[in-house]
Amino acid sequence: MLPYFKRAENNQRFANDFHGDQGPLGVSNPISPLPICEAYFRAGQEMGIPFNPDFNGASQEGVGYYQLTQKDARRSSASVAYLKPIRARKNLTVRTDVLVTRVVVEKGRAVGVEVVDKPGGEKTILRAEREVIVSSGAIGSPKLLMQSGIGPADHLQSVGVTPVHDLPGVGSNMQDHLDLFVIAECTGDHTYDNYAKLHRTMWAGLQYLLLKKGPVASSLFETGGFWYADPTAASPDIQFHLGLGSGIEAGVEKLNNPGVTLNSAFLRPRSRGTVRLKSADPADHPLIDPNYWSDPYDRDMSIKGLRLAREIMRQKALQPYVLREVLPGPALQSDADLVDYACCTSKTDHHPVGTCRMGHDAMAVVTPDLRLRGIEGLRICDASVMPRVPSSNTNAPTIMVGEKGADLILGREPLPPAVFKGNQAA
Ligand SMILES: Cc1cc2nc3c(=O)[nH]c(=O)nc-3n(C[C@H](O)[C@H](O)[C@H](O)COP(=O)(O)OP(=O)(O)OC[C@H]3O[C@@H](n4cnc5c(N)ncnc54)[C@H](O)[C@@H]3O)c2cc1C
Structure with missing residues (x-):
């Protein structure tokens, strides 16, 4: 599939065996990270998780910045990247x-x-x-x-x-990633939480318009990493997203003081859910049952991932930024406590497939x-x-499906498999 990922990609920084810079989909590194992101990288390293400058390269493991589907500080959605440039075609009606x-x-x-x-x-x-x-x-x-x-x-x-x-x-066969999270109160104004206040929101708007920087240019989840719940796994099975604030996503607690969030998701669930019709009426929403944790293995791995997230937040490098863990909170220590906590608070990672x-x-x-x-x-x-x-x-993999699907529909020859120079193949 790698040739199709590369064909899609218009990386603003580099092209190599794993990346393309000629495709329609803008890809770039975050432009507005905060010092707490760098402290998080050092915290990972204090736990033995290496820094990884490119999760989408030869190796996925480590902590680092995500590449974003942004180009020139603007979202590069499938619509912007693929539809907008061809809107004038006579054989296209949107x-x-x-x-x-x-x-x-x-x-x-x-x-x-x-x-x-x-x-x-x-x-x-x-x-x-x-x-x-x-x-x-x-x-x-x-x-x-x-x-x-x-x-x-x-x-x-x-x-x-x-x-x-x-x-x-x-x-x-419905599958999704379930996010469990740690929320901590910060020692000061170290994330974007305070931008919820009106005058700061206005400043953020100006900052973006004039400088193309600041919270408006940030995805708020542009720092993260991949590590192991199961140490014998061939490649990482836990994904982290560091959220530059609290209560960023729907249903997640917002702290009164500035906070920071670390999401952890188990990446290879064995549970399978369903999408069913509620009725024959197309206007009715479907019945979605992700069936998370119906396989106990998923629950055990998720709790291990949550413990890893907690441990990262407690490392020395983050101490200047993190005052105290608010959720799950120090009182919850046993696996049973954490399972209860997750049952009350966990959320979709928005990755339904299958x-x-x-x-x-x-x-x-x-x-x-x-x-x-x-x-x-x-x-x-x-x-x-x-x-x-x-x-x-799942966004880039779905766009890859679209790239490959286009060749299938048009009856084009498939792209040749990737050839690696040197020993970069993982
Ligand atoms: C809140 C959120 C945040 C996400 N964040 C990330 C992220 O940071 N990184 C990442 O990689 N992925 C992310 N994802 C996942 C990513 O968006 C999806 O994997 C990807 O969009 C899936 O593409 P798709 O084409 O399969 O479906 P979709 O993008 O959902 O497209 C389906 C389209 O079909 C339309 N549609 C459905 N039924 C009908 C109908 N009957 N008639 C007309 N139109 C219809 C829908 O309105 C929709 O526009 C996120 C998803 C969500 C919801």
Whole structure:
């Protein structure tokens, strides 16, 4: 897959065996890190976790800065990178605020999609000349297929959808990374927490407009690392994200004084969840059950990851910045305490994948060339096709799927496998 990652990448700093600088997707290093980030790197090293200048290079392990999908201090989303430059093409129509309610299947072939511009609105059918490509994401794609009668027939019947094609794997095999976190109070104004105050927010806006720097240019989670819960693992199985504040994400506690957050996620969960329909009404949200920790191995590894995060925060290098641990809090020490804490506070890392996974077996939804098994003229191209969740964030891997999918759809020769110079291959 490496050639497709490289083809996507427009790295603003360097190109080598692992990185490209000619692609559409802007990639750069953080431009507004704070001194606490460097202290966090030293804290990792005090625990024997090395500094790694490039997680996306030969080796993933260590602490360091993430590369961001930013170009010239602006977000380089899939839309900005891929759609914006070609908006004038005559054969491209982009319609937003439109809900696809169904893939239209006639005689075993996908011939188009049904759309409405508002729930309950007038239905229009858009017909496809060649293929229908579904890219509605790991939640949206199985939902759309099931609304169209493609999925586990017994489930479809139970919600009043007439099965068109019984495909039992649709909506199964859901995987996600679960984040557990440590939140500490800082000894002073060492993170971006105080920017929540109005005058500082205004200053942050000015700083960005004039200097392209400051909290507006920051993802707030641009420092992190990869390490081991299972020391015998072949590559890291825990990912850290240092959050430059507290309460940054929905549902996470915000401290009164400036705080700092360290998220830890177990990267190779064995648990599998589901996406199911609540009803036959396309306007209804689906039922999402990530089923975290249904395999106890995931729970044990997650708690080990949380303990590692705690230990990093207690290292000498961070003492000038970290006053005290607030969550989980010093009173919680046993595994049982930490499991309870995680059950109350843990959150998604927003990495759902796998619900239309590729393969050749009876539970596979698409073949390795992204064609839906059993229906002609229909492909899925998004995070839902991944058989297993990558041991990383999922945006770049999904864009890689898009790059490879484009070659498959256009019938182009696959890119040749990566050739490594020297001994960099990991
Ligand atoms: C809050 C958040 C933070 C994240 N942070 C990071 C990060 O820092 N780094 C990282 O690597 N990854 C991150 N991710 C994950 C990353 O965004 C996803 O892995 C990636 O976007 C998946 O791409 P996709 O194309 O599969 O699905 P999506 O990006 O979800 O695209 C699916 C699209 O289909 C549309 N859609 C769905 N159903 C329908 C329908 N019926 N009709 C019309 N349109 C429909 C949706 O509105 C959506 O626009 C984050 C995700 C979230 C939610």
